[in-house]
Amino acid sequence: MTTPGDQSLEQQIAHWREYLRRRQAFQGSDIEELEAHLRDQLTALTETGLADDEAFLVAVKRMGSLDALSREFARAHSDRLWKQLVIGSGPADDSAPGGQAEVLVVLGLAVAAALAIKVPALFGLQIDDRDLPFYFRNAALFVLPFLTVYFVWKRGSIHSSALWLALPFAAAAVFANIFPFGTRSDTQRLTALHLPLALWLVVGYAYVRHRWFAREGRMDFVRFSGELAIYYVLIALGGFVLIAFTVMLFASIGMKADWLIGGWIVPCGAAGAVLIGSWLVEAKQSVIENMAPVLTRLFTPLFSVLLLAFLGTMAWTGSPINVERQVLIGFDLLLALVVGLVLYAASARDPHAPPDFFDGLQLVLVVSALVVDGVALAAIAARISEFGFTPNRVAALGENLILLVNLAWTAWLYARFARRRGSFAALERWQVAYLPVYAIWAAVVVIVFPPVFGYR
Amino acid sequence: MDMGKDLVAASATPILLAILAEGDSYGYAIIKRVAELSGGHLQWTDGMLYPVLHRLERQGLVAAKWSTSETGRRRKYYRITKDGRTQLAAQRQQWQVVDAALRGLWMQTCPA
Numbered sequence: 001m002t003t004p005g006d007q008s009l010e011q012q013i014a015h016w017r018e019y020l021r022r023r024q025a026f027q028g029s030d031i032e033e034l035e036a037h038l039r040d041q042l043t044a045l046t047e048t049g050l051a052d053d054e055a056f057l058v059a060v061k062r063m064g065s066l067d068a069l070s071r072e073f074a075r076a077h078s079d080r081l082w083k084q085l086v087i088g089s090g091p092a093d094d095s096a097p098g099g100q101a102e103v104l105v106v107l108g109l110a111v112a113a114a115l116a117i118k119v120p121a122l123f124g125l126q127i128d129d130r131d132l133p134f135y136f137r138n139a140a141l142f143v144l145p146f147l148t149v150y151f152v153w154k155r156g157s158i159h160s161s162a163l164w165l166a167l168p169f170a171a172a173a174v175f176a177n178i179f180p181f182g183t184r185s186d187t188q189r190l191t192a193l194h195l196p197l198a199l200w201l202v203v204g205y206a207y208v209r210h211r212w213f214a215r216e217g218r219m220d221f222v223r224f225s226g227e228l229a230i231y232y233v234l235i236a237l238g239g240f241v242l243i244a245f246t247v248m249l250f251a252s253i254g255m256k257a258d259w260l261i262g263g264w265i266v267p268c269g270a271a272g273a274v275l276i277g278s279w280l281v282e283a284k285q286s287v288i289e290n291m292a293p294v295l296t297r298l299f300t301p302l303f304s305v306l307l308l309a310f311l312g313t314m315a316w317t318g319s320p321i322n323v324e325r326q327v328l329i330g331f332d333l334l335l336a337l338v339v340g341l342v343l344y345a346a347s348a349r350d351p352h353a354p355p356d357f358f359d360g361l362q363l364v365l366v367v368s369a370l371v372v373d374g375v376a377l378a379a380i381a382a383r384i385s386e387f388g389f390t391p392n393r394v395a396a397l398g399e400n401l402i403l404l405v406n407l408a409w410t411a412w413l414y415a416r417f418a419r420r421r422g423s424f425a426a427l428e429r430w431q432v433a434y435l436p437v438y439a440i441w442a443a444v445v446v447i448v449f450p451p452v453f454g455y456r
Numbered sequence: 457m458d459m460g461k462d463l464v465a466a467s468a469t470p471i472l473l474a475i476l477a478e479g480d481s482y483g484y485a486i487i488k489r490v491a492e493l494s495g496g497h498l499q500w501t502d503g504m505l506y507p508v509l510h511r512l513e514r515q516g517l518v519a520a521k522w523s524t525s526e527t528g529r530r531r532k533y534y535r536i537t538k539d540g541r542t543q544l545a546a547q548r549q550q551w552q553v554v555d556a557a558l559r560g561l562w563m564q565t566c567p568a
Contacts (some may be wrong), residue, residue: 028521031508033483033532039500040484040529064501076514415562 009052013038016060023066025074027308029051038063077126102279103154113146114268127166127263133188135267137176140196143274144203145169151206152276168202168240172446179450186391194442195397200225201439218432224281225346226292226340231277239269259403293348297358300341304361309369314375321379328396331376335403343431355418363414370407375399391453395445402441405435461488466530467516468500468508470551476518476536483532484507509534517543 020031038059047057088285152162181188204221211217243261250257418421475489490498517540525531539564
């Protein structure tokens with residue numbers, strides 16, 4: 001620690017305090033206690049005739065080395081190394097934006113979303129076999145507007161421009177409900193699947209606001225989406241346990257709880273959990289490591305091996321891909337997964353770092369996915385006229401092409417980067433720039449497909 | 457005289473509890489009292505006292521309270537609890553056994 005003579009004692013103490021604050025093992029009150037000790041020591045030392053800065057040096061030296069000290073503190077308070085985040089956790093961090101108010105807003109919005117899903121029941125639309133398609137078509141509309149409101153509130157941009165965000169939701173409500181879908185219609189199922197995707201872009205816009213056109217903003221939204229998915233799965237697991245106990249307890253007194261589970265716990269919980277999960281991601285983003293990139297690191301090698309093994313086996317045995325009805329969707333999902341792995345690997349990567357082994361692995365993954373999909377597409381294309389153009393098949397084919405284009409260009413950029421001809425930032429830019437394409441295609445499926453295919 | 461690290465660590469709990477049994481105190485005063493009692497031989501690194509105190513607080517042997525001293529400085533005062541006194545009595549017996557055993561040995565073999 002430097003002690004230039006012109007630095008006042010108070011400044012030195014403030015410096016020292018800042019030093020302690022950076023260590024995880026110390027909490028506010030510990031630092032205050034240690035500071036009180038330091039000041040007592042300083043007073044005693046200056047009374048014996050030492051100058052301020054001399055006294056400061058001696059007092060700090062007597063306090064002991066910071067490393068040893070924080071090690072001892074960590075041992076006495078091992079729980080502090082586990083970051084805690086619990087609702088209303090007392091005197092946590094007053095400086096955090098939102099704080100108590102945010103908890104109330106989130107809980108309010110979560111309850112609102114949970115109740116919104118029960119509103120149609122007031123008009124005679126029960127969650128049963130007859131009206132279930134209505135709920136699936138509109139699922140995103142029960143939840144995502146509330147999530148958007150949360151982000152608008154959180155970003156503090158409640159003015160007229162925020163109202164524009166209501167427009168896509170209104171349009172979505174119209175397109176989800178004006179078409180005269182037949183029972184068990186394919187286009188209806190496509191709408192239910194694609195509408196949330198299209199509206200997720202609107203949520204993203206509310207999430208990043210004016211940073212939408214900056215690369216960093218959209219990448220943040222990608223990170224947020226991945227973490228939300230993970231938190232949502234965790235909350236859902238808890239929900240399953242809750243449901244299992246509900247069944248067990250009421251069964252033990254001879255009552256069936258089906259209406260409670262199917263009519264309330266599942267729909268309301270599924271809606272509210274989106275809000276709660278989003279809030280947890282927001283609150284935890286600075287507290288704990290992001291999980292999505294960790295999973296990416298774990299599964300990229302495994303999927304690379306799987307795809308290579310698949311290609312090897314196919315080449316060895318010469319057995320062709322058996323073109324069944326669902327096979328195209330399966331390969332779509334495979335490509336989507338590879339894009340996800342690339343995206344989340346990019347989200348956690350330092351764009352300035354030179355290419356390393358993991359980048360090579362990603363390139364292998366992307367290229368092998370391209371080859372696998374190429375083989376599958378060739379097999380399907382040969383027989384597509386035989387099957388005819390159903391809405392499902394056209395949607396699946398379109399998605400396959402979109403992902404294929406993304407991955408082909410990704411492979412090219414990755415190869416350039418690996419040979420040090422290009423930068424990783426170019427790849428990141430490409431991935432981020434491509435995001436709206438998914439949403440636009442989803443919107444096309446929702447808006448154009450039903451009339452074109454006669455609502456079948 | 458350089459005291460062994462383990463011995464300093466082992467004696468910390470009974471010494472702290474015994475000092476607090478004399479009356480409530482705070483970190484800096486406790487350190488001073490220890491130096492005074494041991495004639496300066498028992499030198500603790502100042503900071504190391506606090507993790508030990510916090511551990512005792514967690515075990516419920518001492519209780520802590522923030523209050524303002526007469527000089528206007530905020531300090532965390534420690535007080536021994538009932539459990540602390542029980543623990544002190546137990547430790548005292550154990551140390552007396554060790555003390556008696558060593559004393560007996562040293563009187564016989566190498567009278568200092």
